[in-house]
Amino acid sequence: MTAQRKALGSHRRIVIKIGSALLVDRQTGLKTRWLEAMCSDIARLKAGGIDVLVVSSGAIALGRSVLKLPSGALKLEESQAAAAVGQIALARAWSESLSHHDIVAGQILLTLGDTEERRRYLNARETLNQLMKMGSVPIINENDTVATTEIRYGDNDRLAARVATMAGADLLVLLSDIDGLYTAPPHIDPEAQFLEVIPAITPEIEAMAGGAASELSRGGMRTKIDAGKIATSAGCAMIIASGKPDHPIRAIEEGARSSWFAPSGTPVTARKTWIAGQLAPAGELLIDAGAEQALTSGKSLLPAGIREVRGAFERGDTVSVIGTAGQEIARGLAGYDAEEARLIAGRKTGDIEALLGYSGRAAMIHRDDLVMTGPKAQEAREALSA
Numbered sequence: 493m494t495a496q497r498k499a500l501g502s503h504r505r506i507v508i509k510i511g512s513a514l515l516v517d518r519q520t521g522l523k524t525r526w527l528e529a530m531c532s533d534i535a536r537l538k539a540g541g542i543d544v545l546v547v548s549s550g551a552i553a554l555g556r557s558v559l560k561l562p563s564g565a566l567k568l569e570e571s572q573a574a575a576a577v578g579q580i581a582l583a584r585a586w587s588e589s590l591s592h593h594d595i596v597a598g599q600i601l602l603t604l605g606d607t608e609e610r611r612r613y614l615n616a617r618e619t620l621n622q623l624m625k626m627g628s629v630p631i632i633n634e635n636d637t638v639a640t641t642e643i644r645y646g647d648n649d650r651l652a653a654r655v656a657t658m659a660g661a662d663l664l665v666l667l668s669d670i671d672g673l674y675t676a677p678p679h680i681d682p683e684a685q686f687l688e689v690i691p692a693i694t695p696e697i698e699a700m701a702g703g704a705a706s707e708l709s710r711g712g713m714r715t716k717i718d719a720g721k722i723a724t725s726a727g728c729a730m731i732i733a734s735g736k737p738d739h740p741i742r743a744i745e746e747g748a749r750s751s752w753f754a755p756s757g758t759p760v761t762a763r764k765t766w767i768a769g770q771l772a773p774a775g776e777l778l779i780d781a782g783a784e785q786a787l788t789s790g791k792s793l794l795p796a797g798i799r800e801v802r803g804a805f806e807r808g809d810t811v812s813v814i815g816t817a818g819q820e821i822a823r824g825l826a827g828y829d830a831e832e833a834r835l836i837a838g839r840k841t842g843d844i845e846a847l848l849g850y851s852g853r854a855a856m857i858h859r860d861d862l863v864m865t866g867p868k869a870q871e872a873r874e875a876l877s878a
């Protein structure tokens with residue numbers, strides 16, 4: 493079966509990554525007209541009920557132009573300083589242009605640890621979700637002012653893919669000056685063929701992207717394929733398209749050339765497969781019959797239904813949920829540390845603030861972070877895959 497490309501408008505949550513060259517001109521600075529057009533594309537997606545997140549490059553390029561730094565490679569501390577200057581201007585430009593469509597922008601600056609360390613990952617995810625609940629558009633970039641060589645992404649392609657998985661997006665659009673994936677570099681090989689649909693990222697596809705990324709090829713095809721691997725394996729489709737036209741999103745909708753990478757599964761199934769596959773849950777939650785019933789009907793696990801908490805785990809660790817028959821019936825990501833879980837076990841959600849001293853989340857395990865694993869769930873899964 494060939495993977496089917498879905499219309500842009502049929503997605504739920506889209507991450508758009510914008511390369512520096514689209515936003516910033518070395519001589520004249522910010523490309524305001526392009527940004528305005530981009531924001532009207534975003535406004536249209538949002539009017540269609542789609543959540544939009546933007547990963548915007550351009551801090552260093554813009555800072556360079558404001559500081560009038562000579563062309564050529566920058567030292568790390570120079571690019572950090574350029575980013576500090578450029579990021580302010582960049583965020584302000586986004587905020588202003590989006591406000592013309594009555595959209596509020598929120599700035600998020602991430603470092604590698606924020607997406608790779610579980611606790612920080614959950615915190616960043618929470619902020620993204622909250623911004624989207626409030627209808628605002630997160631404008632995200634790497635925190636280039638503090639990122640050093642060892643602890644940085646360096647390219648926004650992979651950062652955008654991590655943001656897409658973190659936000660549970662179902663589409664990632666990478667906009668740059670490249671319109672998609674070719675079987676070979678088109679400027680070198682006249683035989684190079686354009687690939688419109690990539691059903692899976694095979695070793696052959698990887699080979700087409702060329703060698704490893706370097707400081708010079710930052711944001712080249714290699715990092716785009718790496719981004720594709722991160723996104724598609726988390727159930728998120730990816731499009732590589734040229735951002736050069738004034739309304740790049742509209743252009744894609746109207747059929748402009750672009751490469752589409754098929755997702756494997758959906759964001760939720762990919763997440764759940766990962767949770768179910770965790771080898772050693774860090775703790776156990778013993779639950780009562782009422783909670784067991786609630787989980788079976790697809791609800792979250794609330795503190796009220798927990799009878800006992802075993803083990804030492806941290807928020808975000810995978811824990812095993814034990815049913816009344818004494819067997820594991822589900823697994824999920826704990827919304828609280830073990831100590832906190834003990835304090836709120838058996839208590840009503842409304843009591844959490846008084847018990848912990850802060851108002852935490854309502855669920856001990858949110859249903860998006862929960863997967864049924866008992867014998868019945870297994871039978872159902874086998875029946876589905878038969």
Ligand code: GLU
Pocket residue numbers: 511512548549550551552553575633634636646647648649710711
């Ligand atoms: N984070 C960098 C910036 O805003 C861009 C990284 C990239 O071009 O991929 O300048």
